[in-house]
Amino acid sequence: MDLPGYIGGYAxxxxxGAGGMGTVYLARSRGxxxxxVKVARPELAADPHFRARFRAEVDAARRVGGFHTAQVVDADxxxxxxxxxxxYIAGPTLSRLLxxxxxxxxxxxxxxxxxxxxxxxxxxxxxxxxxxxKPGNIxxxxxxxxxxxFGIARALESTRLTSTGAAFxxxxxxxxxxxxxxxxxxxxxxxxxxxxxxxxxxGHAFGEGTPMGLMYRAVxxxxxxxxxxxxxxxVVAACLAKDPAQRPTPEELLDRLAPGEGPRGTPGTxxxxxxxxxxxxxxxxxxxxxxxxxxxVGHIAGAATVAxxxxxxxxxxxxxxxxxGQETKTVPPRGRRARRLVLGGAGALILLGGGGYGAHGxxxxxxxxxxxxxxxxxxxxxxxxxxxxxxxxxxxxxPDDWGQKDVLHHSATYAGTGQPPVFxxxxxxxxxxxxxxxxxxxxxxxxxxxxxxxxxxVEPARTIRVPDSDVDIRCTTxxxxxxxxxxxxxxxxxxxxxxxxxxLELAATETHKIRDAIRKPIAP
Numbered sequence: 094m095d096l097p098g099y100i101g102g103y104a105x106x107x108x109x110g111a112g113g114m115g116t117v118y119l120a121r122s123r124g125x126x127x128x129x130v131k132v133a134r135p136e137l138a139a140d141p142h143f144r145a146r147f148r149a150e151v152d153a154a155r156r157v158g159g160f161h162t163a164q165v166v167d168a169d170x171x172x173x174x175x176x177x178x179x180x181y182i183a184g185p186t187l188s189r190l191l192x193x194x195x196x197x198x199x200x201x202x203x204x205x206x207x208x209x210x211x212x213x214x215x216x217x218x219x220x221x222x223x224x225x226x227k228p229g230n231i232x233x234x235x236x237x238x239x240x241x242x243f244g245i246a247r248a249l250e251s252t253r254l255t256s257t258g259a260a261f262x263x264x265x266x267x268x269x270x271x272x273x274x275x276x277x278x279x280x281x282x283x284x285x286x287x288x289x290x291x292x293x294x295x296g297h298a299f300g301e302g303t304p305m306g307l308m309y310r311a312v313x314x315x316x317x318x319x320x321x322x323x324x325x326x327x328v329v330a331a332c333l334a335k336d337p338a339q340r341p342t343p344e345e346l347l348d349r350l351a352p353g354e355g356p357r358g359t360p361g362t363x364x365x366x367x368x369x370x371x372x373x374x375x376x377x378x379x380x381x382x383x384x385x386x387x388x389x390v391g392h393i394a395g396a397a398t399v400a401x402x403x404x405x406x407x408x409x410x411x412x413x414x415x416x417x418g419q420e421t422k423t424v425p426p427r428g429r430r431a432r433r434l435v436l437g438g439a440g441a442l443i444l445l446g447g448g449g450y451g452a453h454g455x456x457x458x459x460x461x462x463x464x465x466x467x468x469x470x471x472x473x474x475x476x477x478x479x480x481x482x483x484x485x486x487x488x489x490x491x492p493d494d495w496g497q498k499d500v501l502h503h504s505a506t507y508a509g510t511g512q513p514p515v516f517x518x519x520x521x522x523x524x525x526x527x528x529x530x531x532x533x534x535x536x537x538x539x540x541x542x543x544x545x546x547x548x549x550x551v552e553p554a555r556t557i558r559v560p561d562s563d564v565d566i567r568c569t570t571x572x573x574x575x576x577x578x579x580x581x582x583x584x585x586x587x588x589x590x591x592x593x594x595x596x597l598e599l600a601a602t603e604t605h606k607i608r609d610a611i612r613k614p615i616a617p
Contacts, residue, residue, distance in 0.1 A: 096108065097132075100118065100120060100130045100132060100176050100178075101130075101167060101169055101172070101176065101178070102122065102123060103120035103122055103178060104120055104121050105118045105119075105120045105130070106119045106120060106121060107119050109129060114133055114137065115132045115133045115134040115137065115174075116131070116132050116134075117130070117131050118130045118131075118132070119181065126166075126180075127181040128166060128167070128178040128179065128180060128181050129163075129178065129179050129180075129181045130176055131176060131177045132174050133147070133174055133175045133176065135174065137175070138173065138174050143175075144170055144171075147170050147175055150221070151165065151168040151170055151177060153219050154177075154219070155168075156219040157215050157216055157218075157221065159211060159212060159215030159216075160236075161208045161209065161211050161212035161237060161238055161240055162212050162215055162216065162239060162241075163181075163232070163239050163240070163241050164179060165177065165178070165179050166178050166179060166180055179241070182234050182239045183232075183234060184232045184234035184235065184239070185232070185233055186228060186229050186230075186231060186232060186233070187205075187228035187229075187232075187289070187292075187293065188227075188229045190233045191292065191295075195295070196293065196294050196320065197293045197295075198322065199324045199325055201293075202290055202293055202294060202321075203325060204237075204350075205238060205289075205290065205293055206286065206290050206325070206328070206346060207347055207351040208237050209226070209231070209240065209286050210286065210343040210346035210347050211347060211351075212238070212239075212240040213240075213279070213283065213286065213343040214343040214344060214347070216240070217282070217343065222279060222281065223240065223242070223282045224262055224277060224281065224282070225263055226240065226266065226285035227265075227285065227288075227289065228289060228292055228293070229263075231289070264304040264307035264311075265288060265297065265299055265307045265311070266284075266285040266288045266289065267281075267284075267285070267308065267311060268280065268281035268284035268285065268311070268337065269284075269311055269312045269335055272308045272312060273312065278337065279342070279343070280337035280338070280340045283332050283340045283342070283343065283346070284334075284337075284340060287316075287329050287330075287332025287333040288333065290321065290325070290329050290332070291316065291317075291318065291320065291329060291333075294320045294321045296317060296318070296319060296321065297317065298311075298333060299314065299316060299317070312335075316333045318330060325350070328346065460497075460527040460529060461527060461528075461582040461583075462527070462582075463499060463525070463526060463527045463582070463583045463615060464614065464615060465525070465581070465583040465584055465613060465614055465615060466501075466525045466583065466613055466615055467501070467523050467524075467525040467586070467612060467613070468613045469503060469521060469611045470610060473606075473607060473611065474603070474606045474607060476510065477509065477510055478507035478508065478509055478510070478519055478607075479510060480505060480506070480507055481506040481507060481518075490502075496528065496529045496530060496534075497526055497528050497529070498526060498527040500525070500526030500528075501524065501525050501526060502522075502523070502524050503521070503523045503524070503525065504520075504522050505520075505521045506518065506519070506520050506521070507520075507521070516603070517591055517592060518590075519589070519591075520589040520591075521587075521607070522538065522542070522586065522587045522589075523584060523585065523586035523611070524585045524586075525583060525584045526583070527582070527583070528580070528582060528585060531580030531581055531582060532565075533580075534580055534585045535567060535578045535579060535580030535585050535587070536567065536578075536580075538578055538587040539554065539567060539569060539576050539587055541587075542576045542587050542589055543571040543576050549572050550569070550571055551570040551571065551572070551593065552568075552569055552570035552597055553569060554567055554568065555567070555568060555569070555597055557601040559605040562605050564579050564581060564608070565579070566579050566601040567579070568601050568604070570594065570600075572593075573591065573592050573593050574590065574591050574592075575589070575590045575594040575597070575600045576588065576589050577590070577597075577603075577604040578604075579608060583612075584612050586608070586612075588607060590603065
């Protein structure tokens with residue numbers, strides 16, 4: 094592959110990697126200093142929203158100092174292909190170090206946590222939120238950990254929000270409010286720090302599996318801290334609190350973790366030992382559509398919580414009801430500053446929660462009467478599909494919100510029997526209750542199930558009215574899956590068919606049959 098000779102005034106030596114923003118190159122300044130130069134993809138370069146946000150984020154990122162970040166040294170947001178240069182940090186990523194050396198003990202976890210808290214302190218002081226802190230964005234340099242890519246996810250996020258309703262981040266490290274699309278502030282980075290420490294201890298805060306499963310657990314389940322040494326388990330648990338207001342600040346984390354004498358005289362541990370030389374920088378932030386995960390917080394303080402178990406691969410709860418109309422429409426405040434909900438998916442991450450913090454007292458007069466409910470049977474459509482008992486099936490109550498009331502979220506997986514039409518797997522994600530705008534929720538749900546960040550749209554979305562039906566069914570085919578959905582005053586459902594349907598009309602017909610099978614009238 095041909096390399097560019099120069100980017101700005103920097104001579105390119107080799108490619109380091111590629112990711113959500115574009116391509117990363119190792120380059121040298123005229124004076125011989127080594128830098129990592131990230132060049133935006135052509136489609137981002139053509140987007141004025143990206144350029145505007147990139148310019149603002151670069152200006153803020155230049156001010157970030159501190160011992161534990163990779164300094165931004167140069168950038169050109171106005172170039173034909175906008176680029177950003179940071180100091181090149183030699184050392185493996187934390188993810189590679191853990192793979193090679195295994196989990197860290199308590200002393201090293203304390204030192205790592207303190208270093209990351211100090212990095213977040215410097216980043217937040219400049220008005221930035223990292224949004225994608227994870228082991229792959231942490232370089233373990235000889236003089237300690239360095240955080241990369243701070244501020245850049247925000248520029249990428251603005252573009253995806255404009256074009257597809259996506260947010261950016263990495264499932265398993267995304268805070269509940271970030272996963273569900275609410276306002277993201279510093280506490281989201283603290284949540285990610287807690288998940289990083291669990292990983293460094295050899296665990297997985299929210300298990301393993303699909304992005305949807307990881308996002309569901311982050312919102313609804315307690316983290317699995319069994320791998321974390323007891324001496325730091327309480328502080329890690331505090332970082333992973335569902336409610337952002339309950340998480341410690343970076344300053345408080347330093348008080349509890351910092352080596353040496355902290356502000357409160359807390360004894361610490363030895364500094365992090367030197368690590369290995371690097372072979373490459375990590376790529377840019379992982380897109381989460383929606384998440385490219387997928388995905389975002391409903392009423393976290395009041396969300397249903399279940400005990401952590403050895404995680405299989407649960408399907409997500411359904412999206413929180415969101416406002417219809419233009420993107421600028423205002424959502425009523427709910428304790429914290431409210432924000433338009435965004436669907437997510439790095440593989441199709443779905444909004445995962447109920448209402449906003451402190452949501453209560455919503456008037457019955459604003460909602461239609463519920464006439465039907467969802468009751469997924471063991472078999473349906475004349476025995477064509479059998480419920481997969483090995484899959485994770487949920488019925489999850491949700492708090493009332495400005496757009497929904499008395500809602501249950503449902504998830505079920507079915508396996509086909511081979512009878513025509515042949516679909517090997519059918520995944521049902523649905524909500525039953527009372528909705529102000531179910532059609533809008535249907536459309537957002539379909540977007541969440543199909544936007545992956547690398548999607549190939551085989552059949553654009555169309556609305557189909559099946560003969561003898563009283564509801565519009567909207568269908569699309571993306572990659573190897575056809576997704577259809579409907580929305581009425583009482584039920585909103587998205588159904589994924591694998592492999593993809595030969596025609597959208599066939600999928601719509603099958604969706605109509607499934608609707609008849611799982612949507613039941615409520616007894617008076």
